[in-house]
Amino acid sequence: MSFKKATHELHHRRLGRNVGLALVLIAFIGIVFGLTVVKVTSGAFESPSVQQEGG
Amino acid sequence: MSDVSYNSGTSENEAQFGDFIELLKPRVMSLVVFTAFVGLIAAPVPVHPLIGFCAILFIALGGGASGALNMWWDADIDRIMRRTRKRPIPAGKISKEDTMALGCALAGMSVMMLCLATNLMAGAMLAFTIFFYVVVYSMWLKRATPQNIVIGGAAGAFPPVIGWLAATGSMAVEPWLMFALVFMWTPPHFWALALFMRNDYDDAGVPMLTVTHGRPTTRRHILGYTIVLALLAVGAAFTEIGGPIYLVVAVVMNLAFLLGAWRIWRRDEVMAEADNYAAERGFFKLSLLYLFLHFLAILAEALLKPLGLGGWA
Numbered sequence: 534m535s536f537k538k539a540t541h542e543l544h545h546r547r548l549g550r551n552v553g554l555a556l557v558l559i560a561f562i563g564i565v566f567g568l569t570v571v572k573v574t575s576g577a578f579e580s581p582s583v584q585q586e587g588g
Numbered sequence: 589m590s591d592v593s594y595n596s597g598t599s600e601n602e603a604q605f606g607d608f609i610e611l612l613k614p615r616v617m618s619l620v621v622f623t624a625f626v627g628l629i630a631a632p633v634p635v636h637p638l639i640g641f642c643a644i645l646f647i648a649l650g651g652g653a654s655g656a657l658n659m660w661w662d663a664d665i666d667r668i669m670r671r672t673r674k675r676p677i678p679a680g681k682i683s684k685e686d687t688m689a690l691g692c693a694l695a696g697m698s699v700m701m702l703c704l705a706t707n708l709m710a711g712a713m714l715a716f717t718i719f720f721y722v723v724v725y726s727m728w729l730k731r732a733t734p735q736n737i738v739i740g741g742a743a744g745a746f747p748p749v750i751g752w753l754a755a756t757g758s759m760a761v762e763p764w765l766m767f768a769l770v771f772m773w774t775p776p777h778f779w780a781l782a783l784f785m786r787n788d789y790d791d792a793g794v795p796m797l798t799v800t801h802g803r804p805t806t807r808r809h810i811l812g813y814t815i816v817l818a819l820l821a822v823g824a825a826f827t828e829i830g831g832p833i834y835l836v837v838a839v840v841m842n843l844a845f846l847l848g849a850w851r852i853w854r855r856d857e858v859m860a861e862a863d864n865y866a867a868e869r870g871f872f873k874l875s876l877l878y879l880f881l882h883f884l885a886i887l888a889e890a891l892l893k894p895l896g897l898g899g900w901a
Contacts (some may be wrong), residue, residue: 546602547602548602549604549605550603550605550608552605553605553608554605564642564645565808567638567642568639568642568704568705570637570641571638577638
């Protein structure tokens with residue numbers, strides 16, 4: 534019984550497209566993470582508990 | 589359903605990642621990125637580098653979404669025009685439906701992310717820009733009026749305003765000066781292109797000024813707009829975004845631009861065909877440098893201000 538991975542010419546054709554999309558998604562995750570860090574540490578952000586105490 | 593049964597299309601027609609990038613009109617995007625960046629830097633409020641980067645990225649994505657939606661709507665005329673027939677939809681690489689889906693998804697995502705990264709006003713202005721380019725320009729006016737380029741120019745002129753808004757969250761006169769610069773620059777830039785891309789717009793039935801009012805009228809319009817543009821561009825040197833560097837650039841570039849427009853105005857079709865539209869092609873190339881140098885000068889003035897060197901103060 535062979536466990537060789539099934540491949541098709543279609544997979545090769547779409548490799549560039551899939552790798553490109555993967556890189557875009559990884560970059561997007563990185564950007565959202567970076568933005569979150571900047572927003573939280575910049576001082577403009579207040580946690581809900583602080584807002585409640587203040588209000 | 590197996591992958592094998594879904595083996596549609598030939599390998600030449602298989603869309604690659606680059607084809608999807610092409611849907612976003614990367615050359616237009618580069619103008620959007622640069623002018624939005626200048627708007628952001630010229631604003632008097634410092635921005636965190638990552639937030640600034642994200643703002644420019646999402647403005648560029650919004651511009652890309654507009655480009656994709658424009659290609660979806662104009663697929664029929666893109667097939668006819670020489671300049672556009674190799675785009676992914678006419679080339680049969682990407683379907684119209686996929687293009688519309690990509691455009692809508694990117695439009696929604698870019699507006700939402702710009703709101704989250706910067707502020708609501710910047711996001712709202714980006715949404716309006718996309719709406720203006722896709723609905724007002726592409727769907728409504730492009731095929732209805734010879735003033736299509738004038739109105740379409742407004743859509744391309746919004747990015748510096750969005751960049752400014754992303755930094756400040758409030759409106760001011762200065763970004764609208766940058767808007768006016770791009771707005772007045774667009775018609776002579778595109779009409780010069782329409783003059784030497786001779787039959788493209790005629791064949792597609794797009795009512796460009798060259799088609800509806802003739803080439804001599806287009807030449808007169810180029811000169812008229814260039815004169816108004818020159819007054820505006822040089823006048824902007826004495827505002828908050830200007831300064832000595834900008835003034836020198838504006839005077840030199842506007843003299844060259846006026847000279848180019850004057851040459852175009854003095855020629856007729858026989859003269860133009862004799863040298864294969866050399867003056868029109870030269871004017872078009874100069875127009876690219878013209879806008880780039882004006883915004884570069886605004887950027888230089890803004891960057892030198894903190895050192896006490898930029899502007900007139």
